[in-house]
Amino acid sequence: xxxxxxxxxxxxxxxxxxxxxxxxxxxxxxxxxxxxxxxxxxxxxxxxxxxxxxxxxxxxxxxxxxxxxxxxxxxxxxxxxxxxxxxxxxxxxxxxxxxxxxxxxxx
Numbered sequence: 001x002x003x004x005x006x007x008x009x010x011x012x013x014x015x016x017x018x019x020x021x022x023x024x025x026x027x028x029x030x031x032x033x034x035x036x037x038x039x040x041x042x043x044x045x046x047x048x049x050x051x052x053x054x055x056x057x058x059x060x061x062x063x064x065x066x067x068x069x070x071x072x073x074x075x076x077x078x079x080x081x082x083x084x085x086x087x088x089x090x091x092x093x094x095x096x097x098x099x100x101x102x103x104x105x106x107x
Contacts (some may be wrong), residue, residue: 017065036083040091
């Protein structure tokens with residue numbers, strides 16, 4: 001919270017699939033701070049192929065939950081201070097573990 005109060009760029013890296021979880025975090029953000037959702041996704045087939053120790057059913061449930069929540073996520077959960085950066089296409093084309101380029105960075 002101190003970084004936010006001091007107006008420093010702050011990254012909170014978490015899946016937050018459920019709207020109630022995202023909203024609880026948004027309540028912590030001071031009014032002068034803008035929020036950016038960066039939306040990443042890969043195909044279910046790739047997720048399953050690269051799941052490692054995770055059970056397939058867990059991956060399938062999380063994938064379905066993400067699809068169910070996607071409309072709200074892309075709408076910034078209806079918050080005017082939330083900007084959405086949709087990089088699903090880039091993340092789908094990236095090799096496993098590679099992060100898509102950030103805004104202003106050439107691919």
